[in-house]
Structures are given as structure tokens and as C-alpha cells.
Amino acid sequence: MKLGFIGCGNMASAMIGGIIRNEIFSADEIIASDAFAPSLESAKNKLGIHTTGSNKEVARKSEVIVLSVKPQYYETVIKEIADVVDEKRIIVTIAPGKTLEWIGNMFGKAVKVVRTMPNTPALVGEGITGVCQNVLVNDAELEYVCGILRGFGKAEVVPESLMDVVTSVSGSSPAYVFMFIEAMADAAVADGMPRDKAYKFAAQAVYGSAKMVMETGMHPGALKDMVCSPGGTTIEAVRVLEKEGFRSSVIEAMKACTNKARGL
Numbered sequence: 001m002k003l004g005f006i007g008c009g010n011m012a013s014a015m016i017g018g019i020i021r022n023e024i025f026s027a028d029e030i031i032a033s034d035a036f037a038p039s040l041e042s043a044k045n046k047l048g049i050h051t052t053g054s055n056k057e058v059a060r061k062s063e064v065i066v067l068s069v070k071p072q073y074y075e076t077v078i079k080e081i082a083d084v085v086d087e088k089r090i091i092v093t094i095a096p097g098k099t100l101e102w103i104g105n106m107f108g109k110a111v112k113v114v115r116t117m118p119n120t121p122a123l124v125g126e127g128i129t130g131v132c133q134n135v136l137v138n139d140a141e142l143e144y145v146c147g148i149l150r151g152f153g154k155a156e157v158v159p160e161s162l163m164d165v166v167t168s169v170s171g172s173s174p175a176y177v178f179m180f181i182e183a184m185a186d187a188a189v190a191d192g193m194p195r196d197k198a199y200k201f202a203a204q205a206v207y208g209s210a211k212m213v214m215e216t217g218m219h220p221g222a223l224k225d226m227v228c229s230p231g232g233t234t235i236e237a238v239r240v241l242e243k244e245g246f247r248s249s250v251i252e253a254m255k256a257c258t259n260k261a262r263g264l
């Protein structure tokens with residue numbers, strides 16, 4: 001197998017879907033295990049990959065092994081697979097807070113580790129993944145893993161010191177963006193718009209605005225100013241958002257998120 005996933009929940013299935021769709025690997029080259037039988041059933045039926053109830057089997061059969069369980073299960077899973085992971089395999093982690101050093105110590109031997117932080121837009125091929133590696137991973141191996149990660153979006157190599165920040169700015173951030181879309185839709189519904197239309201307008205406005213930032217390279221503040229006509233409607237909304245602490249709320253929320261990751 002080219003690729004194995006230990007834990008096949010939300011994040012793993014989003015990653016696998018993109019990898020298969022973009023033909024990085026075929027379903028036949030991917031295997032996953034999970035403690036929760038319905039997750040495995042769904043992976044087999046919807047993704048067509050190999051599945052097993054044994055984490056060890058995944059580790060034994062895969063060149064690249066993704067640890068896609070919650071951080072609190074990392075220690076148990078690593079202890080379970082350590083004896084079948086040799087120096088040729090690459091371990092990919094996706095959990096917040098689990099450092100390269102901690103992972104290495106848990107294995108108790110020299111193991112190639114690529115630490116990553118993906119996000120769920122991977123499901124639609126628009127994820128972004130922060131990546132760093134330990135000293136045992138060479139440039140070609142890092143590029144190989146990045147190629148896999150690009151199967152479901154962008155991949156950016158960052159210093160490990162920034163990985164907890166990556167968690168708040170992209171790993172967790174889809175949740176805040178969905179809350180923003182939901183809140184905008186609620187306001188539109190309150191003013192009489194049917195809900196399905198409200199989600200369409202709100203989501204497309206966020207999508208289009210994000211695309212403008214990416215494609216124009218302009219400062220977000222300048223793009224905001226372009227929307228605010230003098231004496232117009234937008235500046236009224238901006239005034240209320242500032243009064244209600246919109247930006248400060250986002251900054252404080254993200255600092256809490258980063259600190260939580262640091263504590264894991």
C-alpha cells in the first residue's frame with residue numbers, strides 16, 4: 001500500500017477523497033483502520049479503499065502512515081504500531097500540539113515524521129496544510145508527502161514553531177467561517193430572505209471575497225475600502241462591527257485556539 005490511515009473519521013475521509021479524485025493514488029493503494037466499525041463501512045462503500053480493524057496491519061502494509069485519530073489517542077496508537085514501523089516508512093501526523101520531538105519519543109526509536117495540520121475544505125479540494133518534518137526526512141521525501149497533501153489543496157512548509165498558529169488560522173478556522181456565514185444568513189432570514197437563498201448569497205460572498213484576496217494580491221483593508229461608498233450602506237455595517245468588537249473577537253478567539261494547541 002502507498003498510503004495508510006489509522007483512524008478514518010472526518011479529516012481522514014476528506015483527505016482520502018481528494019487524493020483519489022486527483023489521482024495521486026488509486027483507492028486500491030490506500031488502506032485504513034478505525035476503532036468505530038461504521039466509519040470503516042463508510043470508507044469501504046463511499047471511497048472504495050481497503051479497510052481493516054487492525055492498526056498494526058495498516059502500519060505494516062503502508063509506505064506512508066497517517067495518524068488520523070484524536071490527539072488523546074496518539075500515545076496508545078503509537079505504542080501499538082511502534083514495533084512494525086521501520087526506518088523506511090514515513091509517519092504523517094495531523095493532530096494539534098503533538099510535536100516532532102514528542103512523536104519521536106513515543107516511538108522510542110529513529111522514525112521519519114512529517115507533522116502536518118490540514119483542514120476540512122480538503123473535502124472539496126480546497127484545503128491548506130501546514131507542514132514540517134524531522135531531521136530524518138530528506139528533501140525528496142518531504143516533497144513526496146507534500147505531493148500527497150496537494151491532492152486535496154495547498155501545502156505550505158513552515159517552521160515547527162508556527163504549527164500551533166497554523167491550527168488556529170487554518171485547521172480550526174473553517175468553523176469560524178461557517179459561523180460567520182450562518183450569522184449572515186440568519187440576519188438575511190430575519191429581514192425576510194428564504195434560508196436556502198440566504199446561505200447561497202452569504203457563502204458566495206465569502207468565497208468570492210477570499211478569491212479576490214488570493215487573486216488580486218491586494219491588501220484586505222484596501223479591498224474593504226473599495227466596498228465602502230462614502231455615506232453609504234457598508235460603512236454603517238463596518239461601524240457597528242467595530243463597535244461590537246468584531247476584529248478583537250476574532251483575534252482573541254484565535255489566540256485561545258493557538259494556546260489550546262500549545263497545551264495539547
Ligand SMILES: NC(=O)C1=CN([C@@H]2O[C@H](COP(=O)(O)OP(=O)(O)OC[C@H]3O[C@@H](n4cnc5c(N)ncnc54)[C@H](OP(=O)(O)O)[C@@H]3O)[C@@H](O)[C@H]2O)C=CC1
Pocket residue numbers: 006007008009010011012033034035036039055067068069070071073076077094095096117118119120171172
Ligand atoms: N476535523 C478537523 O477539522 C480537523 C482535525 N484534525 C485532526 O485530525 C485528527 C482526527 O480528527 P477527526 O477526523 O475530526 O476525528 P474523528 O473522531 O472524526 O475520527 C477519528 C476516528 O478515529 C477512531 N479511533 C479512535 N481511537 C482509535 C484507535 N485507537 N485506533 C483506530 N481508530 C481510532 C475514532 O473512533 P471513535 O469515534 O470510536 O473514537 C474515529 O472514528 C485529530 O487529531 C484532529 O485534531 C486536524 C485538522 C482539522
Ligand SMILES: O=C(O)[C@@H]1CCC=N1
Pocket residue numbers: 096167171172
Ligand atoms: O478542533 C480540533 O481540535 C481539531 C484540530 C483542528 C481542527 N479540528
